[in-house]
Amino acid sequence: MLAYLLRRLGLALITIWAITVVTFIILQLPPGDFVDAYVASASAGGASISAAEADAMREAYGLNQPLWFQYVKWLGHIVTGDFGRSFEFGKPVIEVIGDRLWLTVLLAVGSIVVTWGLALPIGIYSAVRQYSVGDYVFTLLGFIGLAVPNFLLALIIMYFGLRWFNLSVGGLFSAEQDLAPWSWAKVYDLIWHLPVPMLILSLAGTAQLVRIMRANLLDELRRPYVMTARARGLPERKVIFRYPVRAALNPFASTIGYLLPFTVSGSVIISVVLSLPTVGPVLLRSLLSQDMLLASTIILLLGVLTVIGTLLSDLLLMWIDPRIRLGQLR
């Protein structure tokens, strides 16, 4: 078991190193650099940057150094925990992400809880009461949830929120509270703003998980051991929850691998549409403006979280499912 763990950890480290290389190369692929992007965006914003000014900027950011040099320098910094300064934000990358990280995590954990909280009971209900009216209703809703792009839903909800309820549009705080120091009023304000983005974020995931749960459970319910349990007179509730549901839970555990990076990137487009102060929009912005240090740090973080998440979900699966556990140890 320990050897297995160590081997997985070693592999994870190598994977992470490979991620840094790929990240750096991919970020260099689009033509131009941060200064080009800056000049282009300045033009679109009604400012004019002269060639002399662009030269000065390139010098200041060290963008005229060779690529390998930039990579080695960057790698040398990150192993010491120094992720550098974001070009565009003009403050340490850690601060740029840090400010938004905990809100992102809050939102993501919230939406995962909502996803599971909805998907689990609905999935079980749909499977146990297959082809009932309720099953059809949930199936219909599930397919709608899968088919409607989340950002569209976000736009529609925002519009009607404004039109009918005069709700403030987007963001996680109202204008009065945004600048205020933390207080109960601000927490209350945040709680008031959370449900809509949480619901939108969790909707597609819920629909998907309901389908998976339903299908898996249906498979299990037809197994002979279920019939045996029923034949032996076990109460129906016990029959379902003790055995088939546990067996059908595997997909929940394996989604953790994706859920961890999801807590950081969120769903980028929804966050942009809803103007949420999370990491997602920063990732998009840094890629567009070719803000190298910021973009590579976020992507690296995503990579690391995916690796850790996969590791965690493997361990979790081993714990939940004796078949996997015994298979590994044998």
Next chain:
Amino acid sequence: MPELSRRTLFSALAASPAAMELITSTLARAADLSASGLVGEIQGPTMITDPAQWPKTFSEAPMLAELVKAGKLPPVEQRLPAEPMVWKPLNEIGKYGGTWRRAFTGPGDGENGNRILSTDKPLSWSADGNKIVPCMAKGYELSEDGKSYTLFLRKGMKWSDGAPFTADDWIFWFEDIYGNPEIVPTPTPEMRPRGKAGRMVKVDETTVRWEWDVPYFLFEEIMAGDTGLGGGQAVRQSGKISFGGYSPAHYLKQFLPKYSSVEVVNARAKQEGFENWVQMLHFKKDWELNTDLPVLGPWRSVRPINNPIWLLERNPFYYAVDTAGNQLPYFDKVQFTLGENLEVINLRAMAGDYDEQERHIDLGKLPVLLENQTKGNYKVHLDLGFAGADFLLQVNQSYDADPEIRKWLTNADFRRALSLGIDRDQLNETFWLGVGTPGSPAPAESMPQNPGPEWRKKWSVLDVARANTMLDGIGLTKKDSDGFRVRTDNGERLRIQIIAVQAFLPYPKLSEMVADQWRKIGIQADVKEMERNLAFNTQRNNSHHIFIWNNGGTELLYLFPIHAIPVDPVQAFMGPLYGAYYASGGTQGVKPTDENWLKIWDLFTEAASLKAEGRNKNAQEIWKILVDQQYGIGTVGQSPAGLGVRLVSNRLGNIAARVCNAQHCRTPGNSHPETWYFKS
């Protein structure tokens, strides 16, 4: 219960007839500009330059009075310059207080605040954008021979931290910032007329003089324009650039090795988390990021731009007062709230979440913006621009990848035919809701560089028959089975590529409409929608046929020529290789084969040594050639498409019916937000 068929569902979802009627009627009203009430007369506060009319006693905002009482701030009389700027507000003396709520799109949107601080420019423009007027400096003098330019500062003027602002701050910039190649590696052409470096000297505490080896009359315009030297500290010393002409010497000296040693400043840089002292300096002199930096504008950052909220607070040492002696600005704070995308910003604007917003407001949303006016308690103003083209087809004259394409792009009659094949009225109705002016790229008739009203329509009207005749005349007679003209070398269809970016207006969609219109003249245009950065790179590599942008700023041709003439080494849309040739003095790039360019460059270069009248005459000559040659094909212009759809809360006072919407007016800076106030 009636059955819910798909059809009834759809009709229920479609806009109700009443709503449709409202939209059509608003559109009809918007089309009739004079009757719409959306476009007013250009107005602004009045500058009082006669000292006899100046107020004798001064007062200040309550929040500052408290600080004075607490002994944290000197009294207002001591904070104001002996020669303050005196404004007679547009309508009435305002009231202090309140926070001006606005939207911004993140740290890349610094220009949003730079423009509000633009009274830190040495000189500025009258409300109509036609005349140079005093600003942070009280005046200037240009010698008869044009070889020396003297700037007069206000006596007793102070930085926002209370330190005196003097000629030394200018000399400090010239010698220690601009003069240090580690900070400014490439000198600006603005300081080098005809390639000869100029000098800056201190005459006395409040007088600075520039000396040139050649006549340089254009410098007066440069010092007022949105340029490296005339742009002011806020815009020219943020974002890692270091122009602007002056810097707070007393504050920045501590970050320069000259005043201690490289080791000392580098050690401090490391300690504060910067790689070296240059990076630290770039941070320290950036008002958007560094809240400690002394500034001259009406407000200063108290919460930097890299937050979800960018907050400005009044500058207690601001140099302007109203006619009653109240120190400006009236607003206590300016608060920018982050909108990650423009849809959110426009939606919030309709909800009345912003007190004044002209930036990031989409002209295409005008009907909905008007519909929500009452509910959002705001009024919409349209500020028409002065530039001739808000959608300009810039034809690459130095294209060389395909000789056949090059042959046609550089053929004047080909370009004229393309221009005659565009239905500008259709574009105007569809994308500008009829509020633009169709025609050539020449600047508005009200601008001094306009070549004359007859040049608005020259080659710039719809004439399909004539366009076809011209195309036949130059040898493009053969067509393929679909009716498109074919190349003369291999008989395949002639395909002209248009590169369009999503900016200001939906350029890709506009281009598609033009491509559609060109079918009638047998020209196939392929519209390529590109991400902004990629498009600019394609342009830089000389690989575009036609590049779409606007020509905002060209109304003052010498200050912002890049969308009219190829003179910039990196942004020369009508000929990147020609731009490099001009900028390098002939050592790089390619010399144009088209004599017209040489003539235009001569006129352009000569203008720097001419007085205003001569300069404007040269500009008119240049415009005549440009319009006649159709290097840039104008479509619709003088519209509010860029920064011209202005939403103003009904609670604000001293708001102009129309403001100068132009690059050099630093919209909304030139309409002087420091004189606006909350009526209730």
